[in-house]
Amino acid sequence: xxxxIATRVDPKFAKNDYDPSYILALVLDVGxxxxxxxxxxxxxxxxxxxxxxxxxYHKINVFCISEYVSISFMDTQxxxxxxxxxxxxxxxxFLRFEELNSISRTVSATxxxxxxFWEMLEKNTPNSYAQTIPMQIFAYFTGGFGFCLFFNGTLxxxxxxxxxxxxxxxxxKFSKIQNSNKMVYAAFAAFLGGWSAxxxxxxxxxxxxxxxxxxxxxxxxxxxALTISxxxxxxxxxxxxxxxxxxxxMVAGALAIGYAIPIYIWxxxx
Amino acid sequence: xxxxxxEMFGAFIAGIGFSIIYNTRGKRLIWCGLNGALxxxxxxxxxxxxxxxxxxxxxxxxxxxxxxxxxARLTKAPATIYLIPGLxxxxxxxxxxxxxxxxxxxxxxxxxxxxxxxxVCAFGLAVGLVIISVGMYYINEVLLRKHxxxxx
Numbered sequence: 001x002x003x004x005i006a007t008r009v010d011p012k013f014a015k016n017d018y019d020p021s022y023i024l025a026l027v028l029d030v031g032x033x034x035x036x037x038x039x040x041x042x043x044x045x046x047x048x049x050x051x052x053x054x055x056x057y058h059k060i061n062v063f064c065i066s067e068y069v070s071i072s073f074m075d076t077q078x079x080x081x082x083x084x085x086x087x088x089x090x091x092x093x094f095l096r097f098e099e100l101n102s103i104s105r106t107v108s109a110t111x112x113x114x115x116x117f118w119e120m121l122e123k124n125t126p127n128s129y130a131q132t133i134p135m136q137i138f139a140y141f142t143g144g145f146g147f148c149l150f151f152n153g154t155l156x157x158x159x160x161x162x163x164x165x166x167x168x169x170x171x172x173k174f175s176k177i178q179n180s181n182k183m184v185y186a187a188f189a190a191f192l193g194g195w196s197a198x199x200x201x202x203x204x205x206x207x208x209x210x211x212x213x214x215x216x217x218x219x220x221x222x223x224x225a226l227t228i229s230x231x232x233x234x235x236x237x238x239x240x241x242x243x244x245x246x247x248x249x250m251v252a253g254a255l256a257i258g259y260a261i262p263i264y265i266w267x268x269x270x
Numbered sequence: 271x272x273x274x275x276x277e278m279f280g281a282f283i284a285g286i287g288f289s290i291i292y293n294t295r296g297k298r299l300i301w302c303g304l305n306g307a308l309x310x311x312x313x314x315x316x317x318x319x320x321x322x323x324x325x326x327x328x329x330x331x332x333x334x335x336x337x338x339x340x341x342a343r344l345t346k347a348p349a350t351i352y353l354i355p356g357l358x359x360x361x362x363x364x365x366x367x368x369x370x371x372x373x374x375x376x377x378x379x380x381x382x383x384x385x386x387x388x389x390v391c392a393f394g395l396a397v398g399l400v401i402i403s404v405g406m407y408y409i410n411e412v413l414l415r416k417h418x419x420x421x422x
């Protein structure tokens with residue numbers, strides 16, 4: 001379930017301009033949102049500790065995995081502060097990612113007051129071009145089309161893969177309303193994708209069913225998550241890497257079940 | 271050769287499509303696509319010299335990471351934005367799916383074969399990624415320390 005981060009800590013109760021507990025809460029907001037938009041764990045830890053270092057705190061301890069963030073530090077008067085956050089879900093939103101990255105750089109460089117920091121985070125971003133429906137249709141179509149060309153499909157296969165990818169787009173809109181969990185969503189999207197690929201193949205669009213299917217699977221399968229998880233483990237974030245690794249395998253399993261149902265009903269891989 | 275060019279073109283447009291889904295800023299799209307094409311080109315070029323899939327994918331990931339780090343410096347954006355669409359065509363998504371599909375349909379021989387392939391690809395990519403990104407991290411740190419010394 002995606003948690004809304006609309007309820008940010010309002011700075012009106014802050015004791016002074018540099019109230020450490022509010023600074024900490026805002027830094028955690030940045031970290032939490034960075035994980036939500038798909039930043040690497042090591043980058044999140046790095047930017048959070050840089051921000052806190054800029055304020056001159058001591059004993060900064062940052063721990064971050066893809067579902068949990070915790071920070072503890074000692075302020076200039078020798079008082080210790082600890083706060084933690086549970087992070088739900090993750091997506092990829094590189095526009096917001098870029099903004100958060102630049103916010104964290106600005107904070108490390110300029111040490112803003114609580115209010116300025118809060119305003120930086122609350123500043124409304126203009127609606128991106130990528131959120132419009134025609135652009136989304138174009139994006140999913142080119143995604144499926146490109147992958148099918150990449151896997152040496154014919155032009156007909158590629159068009160079929162692009163059309164089947166549009167079904168996945170509809171599925172992605174659906175799941176946001178239902179707030180279902182990742183595994184259920186993967187199985188559901190795979191089920192729809194499998195049917196649409198089979199039906200398009202049946203109507204004579206494309207000649208390689210396996211290529212059409214694998215191009216659409218590439219849109220869903222967490223291959224990147226698997227690679228990133230091994231990268232995380234190699235750079236020392238073993239727990240974060242393991243979590244992501246297990247999740248990737250579980251989602252892939254759900255996908256396989258989702259695709260297996262239409263194939264079974266149709267009568268084996270054609 | 272034509273086959274490789276078509277595949278690179280496929281990687282290019284798939285990268286652009288994915289970047290739009292990931293809500294990347296419009297002017298960065300072309301770099302995302304180019305990174306995908308370049309990384310796959312590097313993989314094919316490596317295939318001429320070695321038969322090892324591990325080494326091929328390692329070289330490809332290293333090339334893609336280096337490219338995205340350089341472009342990130344030029345355009346002042348985090349490297350992840352270019353890295354993910356760039357490596358996307360190569361990630362072992364297909365074989366990961368085939369592994370789980372074989373497990374679900376209780377086909378153990380296929381499961382072992384594709385499982386091994388998935389592991390080799392993912393590990394190769396990750397090693398290539400780590401080599402470049404860790405190197406870049408230390409270069410960054412050194413530059414930052416130097417910058418701080420000059421300004422303090």
